[in-house]
Amino acid sequence: MNRPLEGLLVLEFCQFLAGPSAGLKLADLGARVIKIERPNTGDACRQLSIKNLFVDEDSLLFHTINRNKESYTADLKNPEDLKRLKKLISKADVMTHNFRPGVMEKIGLDYANVQNINPKIVYGVVTGYGSEGPWKNKPGQDLLVQAVSGLTFLSGVDIDGPVPFGLSVSDIMCGNHLVQGIMAALIKRAKTNKSVLVEVSLLESILDVQFEVLTTYLNDGGKLPDRSGAKGSAHAYLSAPYGMYETKDGYIAMAMGNLPNICSIINCDIADLYVEAGSAFENRDQLIVRLSETFKRENTKTWVNLLEDRGIWCAEVLNYQTATTLDAYKILDIEQNLDLGGGKQIKTTVSPIRLDNEKLFAARPAPKLGLNTPDINKEFELEIHT
Amino acid sequence: MLPLEDYLVIDFSQFLSGPSASLRLADLGARVIKIERLGVGDICRTLYTSNLIMNGESSVFHAINRNKESFEVDLKKEEYCEMVRELLKKADVMIHNFRPGVMERLGFDYPSVAALNSKIVYGEISGYGTEGEWKNKPGQDLLLQSVTGLTSLTGNADSGPVAMGLSIVDMLAGAHLAQGLLACLYRKAIKNEGGFVQISMMESAYDFQFETITTFMNDGGCLPERSQKNNANAYLGAPYGIYQTENGYLALAMGSIPQLGNLLGCEKLEDYIELSEAFDKRDEIKTILAEHLLSATTEKWLSILEPADIWCADVLNWNALMAHDGFKVLKMIQKVEMVDGYKYETTRCPIRIDGELLTSSKGSPKLGQDNEKIIKEFITQNTIANA
Numbered sequence A: 001m002n003r004p005l006e007g008l009l010v011l012e013f014c015q016f017l018a019g020p021s022a023g024l025k026l027a028d029l030g031a032r033v034i035k036i037e038r039p040n041t042g043d044a045c046r047q048l049s050i051k052n053l054f055v056d057e058d059s060l061l062f063h064t065i066n067r068n069k070e071s072y073t074a075d076l077k078n079p080e081d082l083k084r085l086k087k088l089i090s091k092a093d094v095m096t097h098n099f100r101p102g103v104m105e106k107i108g109l110d111y112a113n114v115q116n117i118n119p120k121i122v123y124g125v126v127t128g129y130g131s132e133g134p135w136k137n138k139p140g141q142d143l144l145v146q147a148v149s150g151l152t153f154l155s156g157v158d159i160d161g162p163v164p165f166g167l168s169v170s171d172i173m174c175g176n177h178l179v180q181g182i183m184a185a186l187i188k189r190a191k192t193n194k195s196v197l198v199e200v201s202l203l204e205s206i207l208d209v210q211f212e213v214l215t216t217y218l219n220d221g222g223k224l225p226d227r228s229g230a231k232g233s234a235h236a237y238l239s240a241p242y243g244m245y246e247t248k249d250g251y252i253a254m255a256m257g258n259l260p261n262i263c264s265i266i267n268c269d270i271a272d273l274y275v276e277a278g279s280a281f282e283n284r285d286q287l288i289v290r291l292s293e294t295f296k297r298e299n300t301k302t303w304v305n306l307l308e309d310r311g312i313w314c315a316e317v318l319n320y321q322t323a324t325t326l327d328a329y330k331i332l333d334i335e336q337n338l339d340l341g342g343g344k345q346i347k348t349t350v351s352p353i354r355l356d357n358e359k360l361f362a363a364r365p366a367p368k369l370g371l372n373t374p375d376i377n378k379e380f381e382l383e384i385h386t
Numbered sequence B: 001m002l003p004l005e006d007y008l009v010i011d012f013s014q015f016l017s018g019p020s021a022s023l024r025l026a027d028l029g030a031r032v033i034k035i036e037r038l039g040v041g042d043i044c045r046t047l048y049t050s051n052l053i054m055n056g057e058s059s060v061f062h063a064i065n066r067n068k069e070s071f072e073v074d075l076k077k078e079e080y081c082e083m084v085r086e087l088l089k090k091a092d093v094m095i096h097n098f099r100p101g102v103m104e105r106l107g108f109d110y111p112s113v114a115a116l117n118s119k120i121v122y123g124e125i126s127g128y129g130t131e132g133e134w135k136n137k138p139g140q141d142l143l144l145q146s147v148t149g150l151t152s153l154t155g156n157a158d159s160g161p162v163a164m165g166l167s168i169v170d171m172l173a174g175a176h177l178a179q180g181l182l183a184c185l186y187r188k189a190i191k192n193e194g195g196f197v198q199i200s201m202m203e204s205a206y207d208f209q210f211e212t213i214t215t216f217m218n219d220g221g222c223l224p225e226r227s228q229k230n231n232a233n234a235y236l237g238a239p240y241g242i243y244q245t246e247n248g249y250l251a252l253a254m255g256s257i258p259q260l261g262n263l264l265g266c267e268k269l270e271d272y273i274e275l276s277e278a279f280d281k282r283d284e285i286k287t288i289l290a291e292h293l294l295s296a297t298t299e300k301w302l303s304i305l306e307p308a309d310i311w312c313a314d315v316l317n318w319n320a321l322m323a324h325d326g327f328k329v330l331k332m333i334q335k336v337e338m339v340d341g342y343k344y345e346t347t348r349c350p351i352r353i354d355g356e357l358l359t360s361s362k363g364s365p366k367l368g369q370d371n372e373k374i375i376k377e378f379i380t381q382n383t384i385a386n387a
Helices: A018-028 A060-066 A079-091 A103-107 A111-117 A142-149 A169-192 A202-209 A211-218 A259-266 A284-295 A300-309 A327-331 A373-379 B017-027 B059-065 B078-090 B102-106 B110-116 B141-147 B168-191 B201-208 B210-217 B257-264 B267-271 B282-293 B298-305 B318-323 B371-378 B381-386
Strands: A009-013 A032-037 A070-073 A094-097 A122-127 A196-201 A243-246 A251-254 A314-316 A335-341 A344-349 B008-011 B031-037 B069-073 B093-096 B121-126 B195-200 B241-244 B249-252 B312-314 B333-337 B343-347
Touching (some): A009 A018, A018 A122, A111 A122, A142 A169, A202 A211, A314 B141, B017 B168, B059 B343, B078 B371, B093 B168, B121 B168, B141 B201, B241 B282, B249 B298, B257 B282
Parallel strands (some): B093 B121, B121 B195
Antiparallel strands (some): A243 A251, B249 B312
């Protein structure tokens, strides 16, 4: 199939998650992505494992984020390597990095210098907190960015204190924003034939994720989010019944809906708590507690069948084991197998974007450190003859 | 020059997922026209959160739909459909997030629109794809979080399922749609071809979880286990988490346990010498750490840990964040104005291009405010005469 970014060469100087997740998206959309890695160690993510899971010498995590890419090793402090890299950069369409402010300037691969090497480059930069101000040198680490952004006061219940999202949401959203910026820049370059600089930061990205509730805050006299005290509540700004409720055998999720109607279906008396539409907000916590008592009486399936039949938006709460057996999960082709050779396989996800009626399968496994160095040297004539 | 200058986007979508994608395209320079139902408009106009109504409409609508125009139409009437078709002939992008089948009935499904304009880039978002028994289920954020296992990652071991307290799946689907559309617009710029982009919230939710679900797939199907206390990631060991202090909270990302014990003056931690203990004994370690960190202020702990290069941070709410120079320097807030002069504050696009912030002072549109202008500009006299 005709992938939109076919023919584009991307050099990825990024490590960990934010930048490399953007590289993965570009690769799945058809670009050729070469990771530029330090000799001997490479992307630090190669050694960063979760649950100590490794495949050959690299972590499963690294394999997940870096499939469908090539690896080229170069020491940025070695003048000969740097010379090779400059030649490679002169042939590239895009380069990305996530070094802290000042590092690329020292090496001489900052945007101003790279423009001289390649006046048509799209240059993408990821930072933690932008390139100015008192936080610019702080480590761009997901949990810390969540912590300073106010995000931790949106989940869970009020007595929990701050509750972070249980995934690297700042990294992932920042990677998504970098991809958007890079492709917009490529469109611009197609018109102007000139280089473009794209900058994103974890903090700006996690603030963008909060844009709805921040807009409410900014125009509501600076009122802070008021999470419910009742277990299961799912959104500080939404009224009852929005949340998840324990049943006899599991949990049911209830989206927004007409409360009196729902309560009459499940036979829950809220007459004392619900006197007008505004009560769903004002008495949210008590209403959630009241609903919880009722939902405990039956199995989840019983409730879901009863409510769905009447057009109420609800769902069973699933874990990975139950979720991955759903027909919807199978029909959507969420998984692909990466063949590592020697009988080894890894299962992982496919790009979430479907183009021209096809899924963007790309099952090439992540590269071993420096795997493609010799071929790339040959292809781009990077051997230095002295 | 903004990257998408001169691009025209026709957006039929409602609520958050699709409209968040068109907001991004608008901030990147495209002209976005919302196609809204006569008399009602995007349902999000009346979807109130926290009862905050601004200038007659929900705060959320204003956040999502600034920098756009509104064209109010009745798609059950042929003359309006004809006007929309004329718009689509001139458009670069079309977006919708109706349930499967709706656009087919209205005659604005991809084959029909591609017949009008073969170069159009057409994007759609569904909840669960366009096939199978779940295709007609509502694509609602909390329900998507619930059926994809996402609610088993946040909170502590005994919290039960905990939702991420934002419409995160909607936003991810919007981000992925914007990516697919931009990729096709690039291809259009190079090869002059149209394209068809489909996103489902379910696939977007799993893409978000690609690290954890890949772990699940290759680890014999073990479920994520959140720590008993101070959980911030089910798959990471101590100290990863947020801890209460004497006067607030402290977020701790990494650090060897004995080193932390040494720096913080907590002897008990110095016994956890084995690297693997940080994960295997994380509940024990976190309990000791949580108790110890209560004994001094956040400032005190930061003053010890930061110079030692331990990754840590204060935990701020929005008041504290916005008072901080680290936030102010980003110039993240912009003021926008609606056609009737109503002004409000909101955040800007998080991407910078060529060192510039992508801001726009244009507020959200009143329902149908641009009908006259759009008709004058795009619709031929013939169609108007028939209307």
